[in-house]
Amino acid sequence: MGKKITPSIVYDFSTALAADQAGIDILLVNDDVSALLYGESHVVSVTLEQMVRHARAVSRAAQRAQVVVDLPTSMLSMEPGHFLR
Numbered sequence: 143m144g145k146k147i148t149p150s151i152v153y154d155f156s157t158a159l160a161a162d163q164a165g166i167d168i169l170l171v172n173d174d175v176s177a178l179l180y181g182e183s184h185v186v187s188v189t190l191e192q193m194v195r196h197a198r199a200v201s202r203a204a205q206r207a208q209v210v211v212d213l214p215t216s217m218l219s220m221e222p223g224h225f226l227r
Contacts, residue, residue, distance in 0.1 A: 149210075153179055153196050158203035169204055171196050171211045186215045 149168035152158040153175045161169055175196055176188035190213075197211040217224075 152200055155199040155203045158200040158207075162204050162207045166207050169200050169207045169209045171200050171209070173212045173214055188214045188216075190214055190217060 147167045148165070149170055150161045150166045151170045151172055151174070152161055153171060158169050171193065173185045173188045173193065175192065176182040176185055180188075180192075182188070193211060193214055197209065200211075201209050
């Protein structure tokens with residue numbers, strides 16, 4: 143059996159730093175941020191700008207962990223070429 147991987151959902155620098163220092167392997171910024179931090183009733187209301195803001199904060203804290211970020215649900219219907227710039 144190979145090495146186990148430990149993920150954690152994080153949205154901010156302080157939590158990401160603590161998780162990274164604790165040995166968490168993957169820091170996930172998911173689109174629930176709109177409901178949990180902003181009080182929105184649906185995750186579809188999260189914007190790309192909000193996701194980027196949280197992704198940057200988490201990325202600054204990550205020294206060893208990999209950072210994974212959800213695309214906002216509202217963007218899933220866009221053509222793949224839209225994301226290639």
